[in-house]
Amino acid sequence: MSKITTTTRLLLRPLTTRPIIPSTPRHFTTTLPKMSPSTLPTPASCYADFCLIPIGTPTPSVAKEVASVQSLIRDSGIKHTMHSAGTTLEGSWDDVFRVIGQAHSLVHQSGIVRVQTSLRVGTRTDKKQTAEEKVKRVEDILAAGQQ
Amino acid sequence: MSKITTTTRLLLRPLTTRPIIPSTPRHFTTTLPKMSPSTLPTPASCYADFCLIPIGTPTPSVAKEVASVQSLIRDSGIKHTMHSAGTTLEGSWDDVFRVIGQAHSLVHQSGIVRVQTSLRVGTRTDKKQTAEEKVKRVEDILAAGQQ
Amino acid sequence: MSKITTTTRLLLRPLTTRPIIPSTPRHFTTTLPKMSPSTLPTPASCYADFCLIPIGTPTPSVAKEVASVQSLIRDSGIKHTMHSAGTTLEGSWDDVFRVIGQAHSLVHQSGIVRVQTSLRVGTRTDKKQTAEEKVKRVEDILAAGQQ
Amino acid sequence: MSKITTTTRLLLRPLTTRPIIPSTPRHFTTTLPKMSPSTLPTPASCYADFCLIPIGTPTPSVAKEVASVQSLIRDSGIKHTMHSAGTTLEGSWDDVFRVIGQAHSLVHQSGIVRVQTSLRVGTRTDKKQTAEEKVKRVEDILAAGQQ
Incomplete structure (x- = not known):
């Protein structure tokens, strides 16, 4: 899975002074490659599950802000x-x-000066799997266990 | 609290067709402004606390990956x-x-096909506050309570 | 982090020395009540959204572990x-x-020595609102905006 | 690594109907054990990093609530x-x-009707590692890489 050629790997200053063991199982290098951040791309695909919270709102209900953010996301395609x-x-x-x-900027523009988002984001390079497929995979395992 | 002037507000297409009630307390609009996503900026500053987890690693220790990510961050300035x-x-x-x-890409390049990050990110428009100032503010309140 | 000696801790006075102003809007006290932790209850209801990740698994797929946890949750009622x-x-x-x-214990029992969960949990005392009601409330606002 | 004996494992109803392959690397079972939730313990130790947010506060500053929660935690030992x-x-x-x-209850008692916490929690069964040791381990790897 590693995209790093041996040549490239040798050119990288290792994080540890231990020698790189060539027979590492499943192509894990004993040290991670070091590259200039400016040349590293961000992932081509990801999924991110987030929950945005406006802070300092006059009421505890944030449904209006959530709806506004939903609208922004819908328009983004x-x-x-x-x-x-x-x-x-x-x-x-x-x-x-x-x-x-x-979405943060949108909520700020409505007069809310503080916004916090909690999120988890995942990337994988071995396969593409949609949100539906992830849920179905688990449901299939559960269904198989009940037979 | 709202930074939106009345003029600006009228130019924004409201999310609902209900009229904007001018006497909304503390100048919150009853609906959030709607703008084309392409013109909305992302926040000029934020703080983000994150924890990156490589999935499918040969051992439960992820210190090496964390160190590699730390190195990337340090180099980013x-x-x-x-x-x-x-x-x-x-x-x-x-x-x-x-x-x-x-950081996700870096860990993927070392051969780990799946990476998940948990994070919380905050933005505020009323003032700048560094990480140190946030901690100090809480410690000051605690100290004041002990006098 | 704590700089508090045992002696100081016993001398703890309230967080601020200012009197509680009775006319604080919407019943906010200027200082939070201080109670012994042993007498404070945990909330009677909450919602918690969580994502459990086994670390150090032989493969990047965690669907089996997720299915096992789902099964545990289903059995919990x-x-x-x-x-x-x-x-x-x-x-x-x-x-x-x-x-x-x-769920952490269950995954550990299958031989995975490290488990991490990312979660967000919310409590509210003003009203009961189910997961379905929360989603419907936002959808209603969105629908109203499209008329 | 697995604490499950072969005998116990066979007594557990497997989640899938596929046979358990005895030569699974590193003693991972192909299916997770299924136990009644009432008998499973919660982990004996964990670390949890959390950030509590009061929602619907009159001002965007939440330092007072954070200080109150810190005080509660300190008293808890x-x-x-x-x-x-x-x-x-x-x-x-x-x-x-x-x-x-x-902490949620404490903030509710001060008149804030809605509280949300974002957290990540980790457990491991292979070794005890304090917060300080985790940071030191990463710093040691970084330091070794700079020699």
């Missing part, structure tokens, strides 16, 4: 699923985090 | 503080999320 | 909703966190 | 470290989540 505890986005890293940043 | 449960970054929204995305 | 980025539980604080703790 | 983006607790699962639940 990014694949999204709202659930009771957040919204899951699927798209490129840059698109996903641009729209979440814009 | 973004202000950062490592603690036992994550790392806090302070910078522009775009800079902060670019480097976290690059 | 706690109201739950699985989505692509986690599972939302609704119940008393103690019940919800007992089952999440048991 | 649980090992804790405050940083700019949260507080890390170390203790038994039950102790840690009891005090976080009590």
Whole structure:
């Protein structure tokens, strides 16, 4: 899975002074490659589940702000699923985090001076798996166990 | 509290067709402004506390990956503080999320096919407050209570 | 982090020396009440959205572990909703966190030595609102805006 | 690594109908054990990093609430470290989540009707590692890489 050639790997200053063991199982290097941050890309795809909270609102209800953010996301064209505890986005890293940043700006523009978002974001390089497929995979295992 | 002037507010297409009630307490609009996502900026500054987890690693220790990510962050020039449960970054929204995305890419390049990050990110428009100031503010309140 | 000596701790006075102003708007006290932790109850109800990650698994797929945890939750009788980025539980604080703790134990028992969970948990005292009602409330606001 | 004996394993109803392959690497079972939730313990130790947010506060500053929660935690006797983006607790699962639940109750008692906490919690069964040791381990790797 590693995209690093042996040549490149040798050119990188290792994090530890221990020699790189060539027979590391499953192509894990004993040290991670070091590259200049400016050349590293952000992931081409990710999923991010987030929950945005306006702080210092006059009432405890934040449904209006959530609706506004949902509207922004819908207009962005990014694949999204709202659930009771957040919204899951699927798209490129840059698109996903641009729209979440814009969501903060949108809520600030309505007069709320402080916004906090809790999120979990995942990336994988071995396969593409949609949100639906992830849920179905677990449900299939559960169903098989009940036979 | 609202930074939106009446003039600006009228130019924004409201989310609902209900009229904006001018006597809303503390100048919160009854609906949030709607703008095209392409024109909304991401926040100029934010803090983000994140914890990156490589999934499917041969051993339960992830210190090497964490060290590699720390090295990436240090090289990025973004202000950062490592603690036992994550790392806090302070910078522009775009800079902060670019480097976290690059951290995912870096770990993927070492052969780990799946990476998940848990994070909380905050933005505020009323004042600048560094990480140190936030901690000091709480400690001051605690100290005052002990006099 | 704590700089408090045992002696100082015993001398703790209230957080501020200012008197509680009775006319504080909306019943906010200027200082928070201080009670012995042993007498404070945990919340009678909460919702918690969590995502459990086994660390150090031989493969990047964690669907089997997620299925096992789903099975545990189902057997617990706690109201739950699985989505692509986690599972939302609704119940008393103690019940919800007992089952999440048991989920960690369950995964450990299968031989995985390290487990991390990312979660967001909310409590409110003004009203009961189910997961379905929260989503519907936002959808209603969105629908109203499209008329 | 697995604590499950072969005998016990066979007595557990497997989640899938596929046979358990005895030569699974590193003693991972192909299916997780299924036990009644009532008999499963919660973990004896964990670390939890959390950030509590009061919602619907009159001002965007939440330092007073954070200070009050810090005071509660200090009185609980649980090992804790405050940083700019949260507080890390170390203790038994039950102790840690009891005090976080009590923190919600404490903030509610001050008149705030809605509280949300974002947290990440980790457990491991292979070794004890304090917060300080985790940070030191990463710093040692970084230092070794700079020689």
